[in-house]
Amino acid sequence: MHKHSFRRSCAALAATTSLVLAASACGGTTKQDVAEEGGSTTTAGKADPGAPTKKGLTVGFLPKQVNNPYFTVADKGGEKAVRQLGSTYKEVGPSSGTDTAGQVSYVNTLTQQQVDAMAVSAQDPGALCTALKQAMKNGVKVVTYDSDTRPECRHAFISQASAEDLGRTQVRLLAEQIGHKGEIAILSAAQTATNQNAWIEIMKDELKDPKYKDIKLVKIAYGDDDAQKSFQQTQGLLQEHPQLKGIISPTTVGIKAAAQYLSGSKYKGKVRLTGLGVPNDMRKYVKNGTVEAFELWDPAKLGELAARTAVALSSGQITGKEGETFDAGPMGEYTIGEDGVITLGKPTVFDAKNVDDFDF
Numbered sequence: 001m002h003k004h005s006f007r008r009s010c011a012a013l014a015a016t017t018s019l020v021l022a023a024s025a026c027g028g029t030t031k032q033d034v035a036e037e038g039g040s041t042t043t044a045g046k047a048d049p050g051a052p053t054k055k056g057l058t059v060g061f062l063p064k065q066v067n068n069p070y071f072t073v074a075d076k077g078g079e080k081a082v083r084q085l086g087s088t089y090k091e092v093g094p095s096s097g098t099d100t101a102g103q104v105s106y107v108n109t110l111t112q113q114q115v116d117a118m119a120v121s122a123q124d125p126g127a128l129c130t131a132l133k134q135a136m137k138n139g140v141k142v143v144t145y146d147s148d149t150r151p152e153c154r155h156a157f158i159s160q161a162s163a164e165d166l167g168r169t170q171v172r173l174l175a176e177q178i179g180h181k182g183e184i185a186i187l188s189a190a191q192t193a194t195n196q197n198a199w200i201e202i203m204k205d206e207l208k209d210p211k212y213k214d215i216k217l218v219k220i221a222y223g224d225d226d227a228q229k230s231f232q233q234t235q236g237l238l239q240e241h242p243q244l245k246g247i248i249s250p251t252t253v254g255i256k257a258a259a260q261y262l263s264g265s266k267y268k269g270k271v272r273l274t275g276l277g278v279p280n281d282m283r284k285y286v287k288n289g290t291v292e293a294f295e296l297w298d299p300a301k302l303g304e305l306a307a308r309t310a311v312a313l314s315s316g317q318i319t320g321k322e323g324e325t326f327d328a329g330p331m332g333e334y335t336i337g338e339d340g341v342i343t344l345g346k347p348t349v350f351d352a353k354n355v356d357d358f359d360f
């Protein structure tokens, strides 16, 4: 009872006043606070893998962007799992992929509403940290999914696939399509997005291999996961670089907009396009010859794993430390890796042969 009202007043304070002020007014750092600041870097309490799965929890999902079809599928997967586990699901989030301030206030709202856990896809690695740490201090379990914050600002990150796999395979796909020769560009999402930037770094590293000596990365453009801006950025790339041979767009909004532009232009089938796309968005561009192959994971499974991890954390079965394992129901057993990262699996490559086998 006492803890309850303590949580409520601190959370309310955090949401209405300066977070720094609120943190000190809430009694500074106690042993429990340190434990709850979680992640793999702190001395979180002991995990009890045999603890029963708690029911009646509230789990809030906070995607980068609510009206993005990718997150609609991911969060539906989360919702289904939360319900199956006997808990309550809610979703909040900004409609723009660059509204970082909006994400911060949604974190504060969820904390204030005393959710048991939240699953967040961060638009920026650092901007949400103060709010997320405040959430953890108030006993909320925090997982990130799709796009991470800093490891000390959450208990675990549910990664879609390793950044290594995703960065290198997209370069390999495009290189094959352009015969390992010519100028290429990247069409990304928001300039601050943790996931996009991690993949782009690996792409640059992959391009250092001598087998790509005739490929030149001429530009990285940012479409902010906004369809219109991504379309215009693609148009701009081709105006600025008329010799462009290929584009990698590691965002579902970007690749769709780029495909739409290319398919209605003289570049169709000549300028190659690959990246991360949703099969239902990309099918027609594969069939009309604009796109040969692209890749993705199953977003619903990513959301489901985020939900199952959030509930396992709230149940005390895991704390977010490397080496802990937990039972993710029909998804099988997962082990927490370095820095509290849990990896969903390998991405799938889609092309004319298999794109009809998927419906998401």
Ligand code: RAM
Pocket (backbone or CB within 6 Å): 064, 068, 070, 071, 146, 147, 189, 195, 225, 250, 251, 252, 253, 276, 277
């Ligand atoms: C967009 C978002 C998301 C990314 C996918 C591939 O929907 O940028 O973060 O993981 O594309």
